[in-house]
Amino acid sequence: MSHPLAPSAKGWTTCSPRFLLSYHSLRAPRGFLVPKFPTYDGSNDPFDHIMHYRQFMTLDIGNDTLLCKVFPASLQGQVLSWFHRLPPNSVDNFRDLSEAFVGQYLCSARHKQNISTLQNIKMQDNESLREFVKRFGQVVLQVEAYNMDAVLQIFKRSICPDTPFFESLAKKPPTTMDDLFRRANKYSMLEDDVRAATQQVLVVRQTSRSGVERSAKLPDRPRPSDRRQEGPSCPERPPFTPLSISMRSFSL
Incomplete structure (x- = not known):
């Protein structure tokens, strides 16, 4: 049985009765x-x-x-x-x-969001900039209509103010969402590099601290002079008794 819309050998001659x-x-x-x-x-x-x-x-x-x-x-x-x-x-x-x-x-149908939904999105503690931008962007895609200036202000209030990225947005506000996310990606890469370098320093410090602790737990090795004093002990000799007669008496 041919599909109602499939062209037949003579052309498109079939049609669903639902149409006029x-x-x-x-x-x-x-x-x-x-x-x-x-x-x-x-x-x-x-x-x-x-x-x-x-x-x-x-x-x-x-x-x-x-x-x-x-x-x-x-x-x-x-x-x-x-x-x-x-x-x-x-x-x-x-x-x-x-x-x-x-x-x-x-x-x-997907539930359409309005711009007020963005105001509930806040950057969480220990959340990276990359993770936050991804979460923010997913909600922006669901907003049916928005004003770029309003979105930017909400975004700035949602991130930490004492960051290079915040200062960049304050000095030169982005004009499009593409510009915002492109710059966010740039600073996310910088943040990733700083985090990786910090983690490497912590690993080196931990390794060094562990080496010092192991050295402190090792027993003290005896010094060479101490080794000479060690070994089997000799029996103690009784004290000498002074002679009460002269040597001449033995020759008699």
């Missing part, structure tokens, strides 16, 4: 090939899927009828089954199809 009758006579433009879409299964943001679908169909973005007919090729599983359950002739244009699609899978 005027769509049935549409043939694919010469040389048109259905792009290889990342198919949607209902687990991701439907707004993102519509945006990506339009990007893949850039060359034919003005052909509303073609956008409708090719759209099911970007669906899979239960989502494709949902499409085939749409009432007949219920799709008049791609806007109608997009609204029906987004409404069906709105529960999978």
Whole structure:
């Protein structure tokens, strides 16, 4: 069974009954090939899927009828089954199809953040600049609309003021998010180098301290003069008794 949107041997002659009758006579433009879409299964943001679908169909973005007919090729599983359950002739244009699609899978949409969410992000103790910038940037991506000056002020209040990076931002404020993150990456590399050098110094000091402690625990070696005094002891001689007679008496 051929896909409802797959071109037949005679061209694009098949069409889903969900579209109006005027769509049935549409043939694919010469040389048109259905792009290889990342198919949607209902687990991701439907707004993102519509945006990506339009990007893949850039060359034919003005052909509303073609956008409708090719759209099911970007669906899979239960989502494709949902499409085939749409009432007949219920799709008049791609806007109608997009609204029906987004409404069906709105529960999978990412929760959009406002700029006040950024004010709750603070740099934690022992958190590196690289880790904080990554965490801050992930939230910025979820903010639907923001003012660059406001984001910069929030960012500056969130980091430690007594740092070279803070001073750099104060002297020359970035004009774009790309500039902010590029400079943050530069100072993150500097911070990494300082941390690595500090760690190396601590290791050297610890190694030196351990060597001194081991030397202090070793027993004192006897000196050469001490060795001569050591060894088997000789028996003590009794004290001499002085003679009470003269040597002449022995010759008698």
